[in-house]
Amino acid sequence: MEDIKPIMFKVTVDGVEVEVAPGTTIMQAARKIGPEVAPPAMCYYEPLKGTGGKCRACLVKVAAGSxxxxxxxxxLVASCITPVQDGMIVENFTSPQVVEARKAVVEFLLLNHPLDCPVCDQAGECHLQDFSYENGVGTTRYEEERRTFEKEDIGPYIQLHMTRCVLCYRCVYTADQLTDGRVHGVMGRGDHAEISTYIGRAIDNDFSGNVIDVCPVGALTDKTYRFKNRVWFSKPVDAHCDCEKCSGNVQLWYRGDEVIRVTARKNEWGEVKEFICNACRFEKKKTSDWVIEGPSKVKRASVISANKYAGNLIKKPDFALKLAESQYKKIDDTRPFVSEMSEIKKSEDYKTLMQQNENYFKK
Structure with missing residues (x-):
């Protein structure tokens, strides 16, 4: 019997060709190539069905339909909800039109978003920070007053900062697909739209804490972790436990020997791999509750990696190493360490430096 090969579509994104199955979206095809061509996403969340098409952060230009x-x-089309066609050519970072559109999307998202990153628990792992830094501009044309909301406790473990919300709907889809009875959603329309609970009901179920992990900004925060630490001062490690409700695979965030936070593990796109229950997230804050697997893999560009990990865990970019080797003088570590100023002044290096300074100021 002959093997029937599945039909595959060839798609080109920013000059790189990839083969994908029919029904694949442009976003998924670009992610298959890698982060160098993958569009950013603020509302799309692959593990959750139905997400995407709301924030317009992933707009791309289709230069050839098929x-x-x-x-x-x-x-421009939203790459997260647009399926590919055989022979499609997509321009992402290579299109000036897309680059300008992204700047406008960043400006729109920041119209009402407060600039309170120094006091926000999400700082350092915020998708909006990354999105605005990589695709936005440093100015704004907005002169009106920002809309503000009072902080609201929407459960025993979760606090809502609606002022920071970008209405990505991720938390709504999470509650809809992980729990039996969703009690929160988007109320109102237009500039009056907001995340809230029905008739003041609190979010209280075994998987409610996952709305914290899926939130791309600091709108939904962990009340047990609030203001305890900055993320770049903590160290994440992978751990697991035997749990009847979930997989038990988590990240423990340490400050010294203390577990200050427990979160679900995420993939390279910042999306949760396996959702965890509230018992694992909020109640198991001791090392003895877990089996430690080792340090989590962290991107070198992330502030979380600063001064914590060995070189074999976080690879330095080859370009930076070659540049440093070609432009900077190698340090001779065999030289004796001298701390006395009288001895330093006798050295040839000190005399050369003083002569260079003197020549510079003469100019």
């Missing part, structure tokens, strides 16, 4: 119909699409 091999059969190579005409370009007239407008």
């Amino acid at each position: 091999a059969k119909d190579p005409r370009p699409m007239p407008k």
